[in-house]
Amino acid sequence: MDEDAVSILMSTVEHIAESLDTAHDSWRDHLQSIRNITAVLEFSDTHPDESRRQWQLPLIGVFQRVAYADADSGGVSDIANWCLKQAVTLLQVYPDDVELLTLIGRNWLFRAQRSLAKIHLSEQSSNSSGGSQFVSLSASEEDRQARRNNAEAESRLHMSDYVEARGILLPAVEYLRRATDAARAQDRITGDLLSTEQAAEAFMSLGNVSSPRMNGQYFQQALGYLRTANQLPGYILPLHLQK
Structure with a gap:
């Protein structure tokens, strides 16, 4: 692609980005x-070329923003798939590129949002239908209820939305x-x-849809990322992550 074609292409990309902003x-x-x-347009790079990389990654990033602007509904699959394919192709040329690895990771994270949203709605419905009346329970009754709740939680993990997520x-x-390692x-x-x-959100989400017997490792990893982020000069964790 010659310079004029790249210039025209990136003008379109910049216009889309400004519109989304x-x-x-x-x-x-x-x-x-x-x-x-x-x-x-298909990327088939086989060797590093910084001049190409400088427009390829922003293009994928903007197109991916559009593809997952409504991630809870599943996004726009054809554009999302195109973005993932191009990013994975470029990763063969730039295996330690932080931006590329992040684009790919976020593509997968956004893909999971539809299943996660359905799980959230299902759990909300289940909790609301259970009633809110307080009943005093004996220690043995509390133990039985806890075991019953754990069994129900384990059972839900085999439902299609959990498996897909x-x-x-x-x-x-x-x-x-x-x-993050790179x-x-x-x-x-x-x-x-x-x-x-x-990173932290991905690990927390995975922990939320995994068995209590193994989700601790995912929550610990997420917590480690959040602690590191909180220690970075000038960075403030969002309020919902400061708990």
């Missing part, structure tokens, strides 16, 4: 123009873990990478 719901307006591009979140945590090695670690919508 000012009006998040505008993502639908850009679907056709993005599909026109993805229909003819775990399957999608496993690559999410793997790529985001690799991203960032540490390159002295490029940031609070955003460690916490919101990235």
